[in-house]
Amino acid sequence: GAGVSQSPSNKVTEKGKDVELRCDPISGHTALYWYRQSLGQGLEFLIYFQGNSAPDKSGLPSDRFSAERTGGSVSTLTIQRTQQEDSAVYLCASSLVGGNTGELFFGEGSRLTVL
């Protein structure tokens, strides 16, 4: 399909393990966003990429979280030493340009459960 693809769709891990979440944006979209949504809550901004660079990392909750984007395409969000409070749905979105005018297209999310 031509939409934003995220993997894995579901991940159950033990506290203290590292996890890697992947986002494959729509081809040609230069802007890529990561958000986190806990059950019944709104979307929490994590990080934004324009091309391969991340002008705004202000939303990353702690230094256990990191993200990168390569080739202006695929992005990975890595959470080290996972904690139970990291359990949430991690949503990735892409847009053709920076968000001023571009509609955000979301993937279906990666549901992370930390036991």
Added chain:
Amino acid sequence: RKEVEQDPGPFNVPEGATVAFNCTYSNSASQSFFWYRQDCRKEPKLLMSVYSSGNEDGRFTAQLNRASQYISLLIRDSKLSDSATYLCVVNFAGYSSASKIIFGSGTRLSIRP
């Protein structure tokens, strides 16, 4: 204070009713505004952009009040299929042209037959 605030609801209204939501934002330099819709356990999808002059799309009307820093969404002749969470979205564009798009926590709407 949250950057974008919404009444969480739930709003429970009968089919055919008119319902309105407001959203306030804290950063006066905000540049663009949107309403997204999110169905249960689904990803958000764009409902409509919000323009300074106000805009309408069928039964949906969006308004922006920059002086008071709020935006609104009005739904007329509500349908059962309008039941969802409505997310207010604000773009805070910075000096470096970095674009921070902030979502409100959403207003839940439930339409009853």
